[in-house]
Amino acid sequence: MKKNVFKHESYYNNIFAVLKENDREQFRTLLLTLHERDQAEVLRRLYPENKKKIEIFLTAKEFADVLGWMDVDEQANLLKDFKPEYVREILQRMSRDDAASMLAKTGSEGKAILNQLSDQDRADLEELLAYPSQSAGSIMTKEFVSVSPNSTVHQAFNQVRAQAPTAEIIQYLYVLDAHGILLGILSIRDLFLLPAEVMIGDRMSSHFIHARLEDDQEKVARLIQDYDLVALPILDDKNILRGIVTVDDIMDIMEDEVTEDFNEFSAITTTFDRPETVWEIARTRSPWIIILLFMGMLSASLISSFEETLNQVVVLAAFIPIIMDSAGNVGTQSLAVAVRGLILKEQDERIGRTIWKEFMVGMCIGLLAGIVLSLVILIFYRNAVLALILGITIFITLSLSTISGTVVPILINTLKFDPAIASGPFITTINDILGLYIYFSIASFLLHLI
Incomplete structure (x- = not known):
């Protein structure tokens, strides 16, 4: 029996054809059926005049999901021709670390868009943008799941459900006191295995690996790799949890570091991140x-x-x-x-x-x-x-x-x-x-x- 082999190039060409004909519904049907990584590949290949149609054919939420599969320079390049209102909606739906990285690449245009965001969103992004480049603070996300040490397992489950839609990752629960100081960590797996009436503070792990806001991103990458972590908490000098760095971000950083070291090793100080003359x-x-x-x-x-x-x-x-x-x-x-x-x-x-x-x-x-x-x-x-x-x-x-x-x-x-x-x-x-x-x-x- 013959297997149905998905032919990407042929499928992509069909998408390009319906886009050329301005068939919005058919474009959405074909594109959104794909995995988000493949959607990103389609958008990369669009001609400039067709890229402008994206804000008409896709919602901000749909486009934000695809942007997560692109590097920062590609994100900034795609968004530069969109209306500020559309870009603002996209930023509100992106993870904070990704949004901050992209804004850092957009210069004065990014500052103008930043001023149009809500007070909370703007404050979060300005905090991330204020940290030194390539520091732990500059690459962390502030979207994590936190619970009180006085919560029961049953209450913690309810808190996870409430915070999960906006959290970037939910493998770990971060146990914080009233001042935001990190007291311990509990994995979701351990949470599932505990009786409903057990207090979180009694079962959390008080010995945890962490990094500081000013630590270099290479140190963060090394800690995540050495301890086989999915996410690493980032603390300030008062041990207040300011954010987390996730393994997917670290993989991108490690790729960039390897590319940079390879270029320098070969006596080439250029970069592949953007086209150069x-x-x-x-x-x-x-x-x-x-x-x-x-x-x-x-x-x-x-x-x-x-x-x-x-x-x-x-x-x-x-x-x-x-x-x-x-x-x-x-x-x-x-x-x-x-x-x-x-x-x-x-x-x-x-x-x-x-x-x-x-x-x-x-x-x-x-x-x-x-x-x-x-x-x-x-x-x-x-x-x-x-x-x-x-x-x-x-x-x-x-x-x-x-x-x-x-x-x-x-x-x-x-x-x-x-x-x-x-x-x-x-x-x-x-x-x-x-x-x-x-x-x-x-x-x-x-x-x-x-």
Whole structure:
């Protein structure tokens, strides 16, 4: 029996066709049948003139649900052409953290819309916007379920029902005193297992993981990941619960952090969040290229300084690419290990051990590679001295390349800069210079034996 396979592209094209014909009812029928993620994909693909039809064809509630599946820049880009009244309704139906993130991207237009909101909505959003960028306070949501420690389980169920429609997540009940201080946490699962007459304060967990408003979002992400949490409470200096950060927001943040670190690791300081012009991309990449260009000139100068050695034994030039590639590859591997450890805070107390371990790894790789290369040269060139030069060079170069690949990002991190700026091309160029110097120094020393 044939299975009915849903064909997204064909279905999307049907939606685009009815939208072009301004068939509102058919558009709504086709679009709202889809999962919200797929609805978001349809809206992303609309031509600008068709995007303007959204506020006529969809209610603010329906559109707000779809926006949750888009990143902040996409949200701001979609809403910029809508009427302020429609945008205001959408903001009122979005979670507070998502709405604040989007408003932060809209500039003066966002401030104008903010002034049209109710006093409570405006106060909530202004509080989130006031926190430093990438802090726990800036990414938290204020929509959570709270109960009193004096409530019974039966009363708590009623409170959950009342608060659930506006809460972003209901896996946890946050037990607060009259001043909003967080006393404990109770999971919904545990709530279901308790007798109706039991007091919440008697069964809540008083030992809980939390973060502070000013904590960096990476710390929040690490806590949620390490303790396998669905949400993390965010407290102020008086232990008052100000909001929670949910795991779905953290997943987006981790993706952004990985993208940022990958770009910096590759010596690319641009972003994929918004379209950039050719000039913007060239301008952000040019500084790295210029720096690497001058460092490359050092390699050229180094080769020129050993011109006499090369003239006497021309075959040495044939192995320069092997030395440079091997040094760069091993150094980049160590760099990846070091940067990962620093980003995940795994090396705070064992920097020395990490450097020593990478050095020993480099020695093992260098010894093996040196032996293999020496044997190959003996077989094909039948020159024992040349084999010795290359073998020693590879051994020393790979051993030291692991140190540079490990030490440079750790040093930069110590200086309070992002370790990812010690990019692959940067480390590769350093190790190229190191490898060439070792190679020609050993060759010059043993030249009389060749």
